[in-house]
Amino acid sequence: MNSNDNALAHLEAGERTKFYLSRAWRRVRAEVLRIDHYECQRCKERGMYTKAAEVHHINKLTERKDLALSIFDEEGKRNLTSLCKTCHLEIDAAQTEQLNEERWD
Template identity: 40%
Template sequence: MTDREAKHFYDSAAWKHKRLQILTRDHHECQDCRKRLTAAAVAGEILNGKDRMIRRAEEVHHIKELKEHPELALSDDNLVSLCISCHNLRHGRAPKKFKRKHKLASKERW
């Protein structure tokens, strides 16, 4: 499947309907966050910060890539709800950390 075909698929009514169906199935909860919490509870580990919560799922991820397996594009078994950070991790995208710029004490520059 080409990039153009994939874009056409993601714009289709069938995908939009299936996406809502999968998010509803998973109660709009990130399944990777849920799995991390379950594994920590079984292992008796205590998680800190944002790792202690299940984030809201906003993405529906194809487990087997759409371009490589177009026949599984609308298969429930191949789709999972993920939050944006877990979706980026699955695709190997590093989360960006933003640093605040320090304000000058005065506008005068020497």
């Protein structure tokens, strides 16, 4: 098994923590931060400069495990993006709310 397979096996097993500690994830995470010049992309859209601290899955990891280690999706749009802690918390909270609403449909 290569390190990508290992990382994905952790995800399949529901071991998110192990996934985020995997070498494959750390490698792709570092690459995303480098591409984004370590800048929070959401703050950037708002004309602010904030140092990025985290890398976020735009396509929810629970729904698109196949994109877990992909910087781009199949349409060439970004799947992984650099965010500051504040933006990441806000975005993940919004996604969780959405998820809860979907569950009540």
